[in-house]
Amino acid sequence: MVTATALEAELLALAGSVPDPELPVLTLSELGVVRAVRVQNAGSVEVQLTPTYTGCPAIEAMSSDIERVLHEHGVRQVTVRTVLAPAWSTDDITDEGRRKLREFGIAPPRTGRGTGPVALALGPTRTLDADPVRCPHCGSADTELLSRFSSTACKALRRCLACREPFDHFKEL
Secondary structure, three states: OOOOOHHHHHHHHHHHHOOOOOOOOEHHHOOOOOOEEEEOOOEEEEEEEOOOOOOOOOOOHHHHHHHHHHOOOOOEEEEEEEEOOOOOHHHOHHHHHHHHHOOOOEEEOOOOOOOOOOOOOOOOOEOOOOOOOOOOOOOOOOOEEEEHHHHHHHEEEEEOOOOOOOEEEOOEE
C-alpha cells in the first residue's frame, strides 16, 4: 500500500469535495468513489475514480468536475483514471453520506448488503426482512417496492405504507 503525501491528501480532499452530478446533496468523497490521488510530477496528478456501476453515465461529469476543481487550485495536468477493482459497493458510502441521503428524502442503502446477488421481485413487494428499508419521511419499516428502477439506475422506487409517501431507495450493490 502506498502512503499518500500531504499534497496528495490535500488534493484528494479537493477532488472528494466535488458534488455528485446525480445526487448533488452528496460529495464524491461521501459517495466513496474517489479512491486516490497520486502526484506524477510537478504540476501533474492522477485521480483514481471508481464508478458506482460499470457504464455509469455520471462518470464523465464527475471526471470533468474533478479536473475543473484541481485546475482551479493550480494543478496544470489532471488525469482521471477509471478504476474498476476493487468494485465500488454501497458500503463505501460514508455515515455522513447516508445521513444526507435520508435528510434529502432518499432511503440510504442498508449496510453490509454490498455483496452477493440482488433479489428481484415483480410488482409491489412489501419489506418483510429483519433489516427493512425504512421510510426517510416517517421512519416506518412498513414499506413496499414499487419498481426496481427510479430516477437513476442505482435507485429503486418504494412507498411507505404508514405515511403513504413514495420515496427513492439507494439500492445495495
